[in-house]
Amino acid sequence: MNSHQPLRVEEVPEIMVKPRAGEKVLRVALAGQPNVGKSTVFNMLTGLSQHVGNWPGKTVEKKSGRCRYGNYLMHIVDLPGTYSLTANSIEERIARDYIVKERPDVVVAIVNAATLERSLYLVAELLLLPSPVVLGLNMMDVAEQQGYRIDVQILQAKLGIPVVPMVASKNQGVKELLEAVIGLAEGIVPYNPRQPEIKEAHKPILEKLRELMNGLIPEPYPLDWVAIKLLEGDSEVTELVKGWVDKDKWGEISALLKGHEDAILDIAGGRYEWIRKLVKAAVEEPRMGPVSLTERLDRVATHPFWGLVVMALVLGAIFWLTYTIGSPIQSWLEESVIASLANLASSWLSFLGAPAWLNGLVVDGIIGGIGTVLSFFPILTVFFAVFGLLEDVGYLARAAYVMDRFMHWMGLHGKSFLPLFLGFGCNVPAVLGSRIIEEKRARLLTIFLTPFIPCSARMAVLVFLTPVFFGERAFLVSWGLILLNLAILALVGKAMNSLLFKGERLPFIMELPLYHYPNFRTIGLEVWHRVASFLRKAGTVILAVSVVVWALSYWPTGSIEGSFLAKLGVILEPLGRLAGLDSRMVVALLTSFVAKENAVATLGVLYGAGEEALASVLGKAVPPKAGFAFLVMEMLFIPCVATVSAMRQELGSWRWTFLVIGFYLALSFAAGILVYHVFPF
Amino acid sequence: MEAANSLKPLVDLKAGEKAIVKELSGGKGFVARVASLGLVPGAEVEVIRNPQHGPIIIRIKGSYLALGRGEAAKVLVEDSA
Incomplete structure (x- = not known):
């Protein structure tokens, strides 16, 4: 079977665990479509030894972990859940790149026994790649509930790879899966994978492609896989081949491919036909069985x-x-x-x-x-x-x-x-x-x-300040402000959609998984x-920003009234004036950047009153008009530091993060100024 | 079996109706994506829900898929006998 390359620890920095004396290291990749229980299997295998990070240079989450079993230390990488291995999404590229380039010792493919035909599609693609595959036939309980009877022996014989029935959520079959992984890696378990048939019409072309590219495909790419992906019209592989072969050769290749642009459908159809035959032989399907749990729940x-x-x-x-x-x-x-x-x-x-x-x-x-x-x-x-x-x-x-x-x-x-x-x-x-x-x-x-x-937090500010300015109508005003925010959300969303995306409809393709008991x-x-x-x-x-903002509100004078933050408030006061705010209210707004509820505390400090006295002081000092403008601005102001840091993390770019901050800052002031001038009271 | 002129978009089927997928129109990315989900020519689909607005739900190869109306219009089917 495939030889044991020593683990190159320096290439996988998150895996720092050294094998114990006499322990053998195996590198295992976990593959599977969404909703097949792959994360349950991963969690069962690795527990708290998991490391969660990102794939290098990508915002896609990468999970890896280790599992000790017998004399083996397995490093397990959880590949992104994908339905296939095309070049159409980052996740799919990551999954196939990992198997092609890193060549794990074994790939564990998890499939859902209750949606076997569909989830074997990914397996049909995995079998084209160099690493040996073990099939984890998960969710056997759901399949049985639905009336499927699966003959594991036949499935195994037809696929030519080890098949392990599992109910990962109940920890059934996990040991057997590990045994199969080890057996496969050690060459004890037989491995003669069958491959999906390709349509007769495409066989000569595929053969010709192989001949043309023979000897020109660099390691670690398998020639057969490159040929099929080329025929599929895979954008990434097409670019790669263009770079590997000279102009004349590419001319020949593209002439061959011409007229077969829709080959992807034939190839996908061929895979499904192959799967259909497997399933027909190995699975007894329910004949109009009882209405399934999923069907009953989905009626509502x-x-x-x-x-x-x-x-x-x-x-x-x-x-x-x-x-x-x-x-x-x-x-x-x-x-x-x-x-x-x-x-x-x-x-x-x-x-x-x-x-x-x-x-x-x-x-x-x-x-x-x-x-x-x-x-x-x-x-x-x-x-x-x-x-x-x-x-x-x-x-x-x-x-x-x-x-x-x-x-x-x-x-x-x-x-x-x-x-x-x-x-x-x-x-x-x-x-x-x-x-x-x-x-x-x-x-x-x-x-x-x-x-x-x-x-x-913003609701808490509303609850405190609306009665100060509006007395009995506070509740209505609060509701109005919340609805205003939601209305602006819808309008901005709509505007962004038509401006940036020209109103182009987003494709909606989503699997509704079968209901099952939680793990x-x-x-x-x-x-x-x-x-x-x-x-x-x-x-x-x-934490870092909290310290910085504290410093700004403390130095140089040792109190917020003379601090840098207060000075910033004075600088921004002319802008605040347009919305009826004095410098103290501007500073309160600024400190709400740290945490929204800070607005009230800051007003308390600046107006020299505790929270109880603040209500009456503010009520006298600030006209309702300005108070309303302040509330509108508070509701629309820059998100708090915690949110901004989360945004930075998820957007993956400071530039976009600052654009968002600028947008909310501008919107908040514009709205404040507008309501101050049109407010009827 | 009727001739090819009986092809109609999946979105026109009512809940409970079954059909066979015949053609996929639309870009390469769309075709590859739905093909991997089982929507290939020859596959049997059953429409589970088709409300007046919003995505439809189909059953294909034992799994349930929600498809936007635009997407469902690009899948051409023929009534199964």
Whole structure:
């Protein structure tokens, strides 16, 4: 079987674990289509040894981990879940490049036994690549429920590769899978893979292509694969071959390919025909069996009307759960843990005779920053857990389906609705959550529009300030401001869609996975990774910015009134005047950049009043007109630091991040000035 | 079996109707994408939902797919006997 190359540790920096004495190292790649339970298998194999990063130079997540079994240390790379291996998406390119260039010892292909024909398509493509393949026939329980009887022996014989039946969510078949991987790598298990037939009409062309390119294809590319991809019209391989052969040769090749531009359909059709034959021999299909669970649930869940009702209930439940569980923990963290930590640090520092600035830096800058990061933790955890549960059982795709009608009007994808909804709690997980949208355009637009969703911190500011300016009408004004934000979101989305994308409709092709029972280990690990990644990436930036802003509000005079921040407020005052704001309100707006709820605290400091007195002081000092302008601006102002850092992470570019900041800054001032001048009171 | 003139776009089928995929119109990227999902000539599809607005749902090779109306219009099918 394929020889053991020693692991080149320096090429995979995240895998730093050295094998123990006498331990053999195997490099294993995990491949599979979406919704086949691949992440469950990965989690079962690697548990907490996972490393989550990005594929080099890409924003696609890369997960790797290790698994010790018997005398073997397996380094497992989770390839992106893709339906095929064309050049049409980054994920597909990453998956095939990895197998072609890194040549893992074994590729484990996970398929869903309940949608066997469809999920074997990727296997048909994997068999063309150089690494040997083990088939993990997952979700056997779902398949049985649906009435499929699969003869594993026949399937194995027909495919010529090891086939392992599994129910990964119940940890069944995982050991057997590892045995098969080792058996294959050691050459103990027989391996005679059959390949899909190519249509008769294309056989001579393929043969001719092989002849023409023989000896011209550099390592590590397999000649047969290059020939088939060329015939498929694969854009990447076509470019590669152009670079490898001389002009005359390319002339011959392209002459051969001419007139076969639609070969992709024949090749794909051929693969499916081959799969059909396999499945016919190995699988007894249900004859009009009982109506499946998926069908019954979808009668309601995807119904044009009832689907919306179900979704509203589910979202309400998410909100309720997140705030019922998350909020008390959040306030406990803030009031008990952070506050006592700050007190402790403060008394220690004064006991040691530290200067006032050091005390401020530690207590307000550092501990305050940690507090901000920590305060997101409970809500994020609960939200991701509920979200992960719905994703795992298969419901999320249905919510995206029923919302697509409304979302695509704004150039968004049905799935955009989910992160946007999350934004009502906090914009940070909303931005991070936009990863679930595969279409880049819709994902970027979703991230861009997220700050229009009023988060809980801005709601808190509304609750405090509207009664100050509007008394009994406060509730109506608050609602009006929230609706204003949502209306602007829809209008900006619509405008961006028509301006940037010329209103071109976004393709909507999405699988609705079969419903199945959740696997809590998978959900738990997903939650852990999402939260840990937030703490690591967004957390460090929030902390750093918190320290910087504290410094700006402290120096040079040691108090906010004479600080750099206040000076900035004075500089910006002329602009603020246009919206009826004095420099103090401008500074309050600026500090809301750190955290939206800061606006109230800053006003308290600058107007020389505590929170209780502030209401009456502000009510007298600020006319409702200016107060309204301030609220509009606060609602539309630059997203907070935490959100901006999350945006930076997801957009992958400072330039775009600054453009977003500039946009919200300009919009907020423009809207403030506008309402100040047209406000009827 | 009727002649090729009975081809119609998938989007015109009502919920519950079954058909055979005959042709895919549209760009190379679209064709490759839906082909990998099982929408190849010869495949049997069943329309599960076709609301007046918004994407339709089909069943193909045991899995369920949501397709935008634009996408579903590019899949040409023939009624299965």
